[in-house]
Amino acid sequence: MSDEIRVTIYQPSRIPNIYGPPLGLPLNWKDETSGELPRAVFKYFSTQHLRADEISLIVEYCQHYINAPCWDAAGGFPNELAALRQSANSLSTVSEISQWINACLEIAIDPF
Numbered sequence: 001m002s003d004e005i006r007v008t009i010y011q012p013s014r015i016p017n018i019y020g021p022p023l024g025l026p027l028n029w030k031d032e033t034s035g036e037l038p039r040a041v042f043k044y045f046s047t048q049h050l051r052a053d054e055i056s057l058i059v060e061y062c063q064h065y066i067n068a069p070c071w072d073a074a075g076g077f078p079n080e081l082a083a084l085r086q087s088a089n090s091l092s093t094v095s096e097i098s099q100w101i102n103a104c105l106e107i108a109i110d111p112f
Helices: 036-045 052-066 070-074 078-088 094-106
Strands: none
Touching: 036 052, 052 078, 052 094, 078 094
C-alpha cells in the first residue's frame, strides 16, 4: 500500500465558476487572491509534501481549468477533452494529478 495521501473533496469549491470573456478562459492559478493556491502549486512543483487541503485545492483548480469553455471552442481533441474532464472529478493524489497534467499536455493544454 502506498503512503501517498488520498483526498476526497466534500466542501464547496474554493475556485469560482467564472471564466474570462470573450472566449471563456480559465482563471490563472497565480491570480488566486488568498495565496493558498500559489503556495500549494509551488509546493507541488518543488516536490514538497502536500497536506490534504492543498491537494484538494489543486484538484479544484484542475477541475476549473479543464472545464473552461475555451477548450470547447478550440475544437480539437473532443474525446480526449471529455476524458480529461471526467477524470478531473476523481483526482485525489499527487501522482494522479501528475498523470492528469501529463495527459493535458499531450493535447497542448497546460494548466500550470
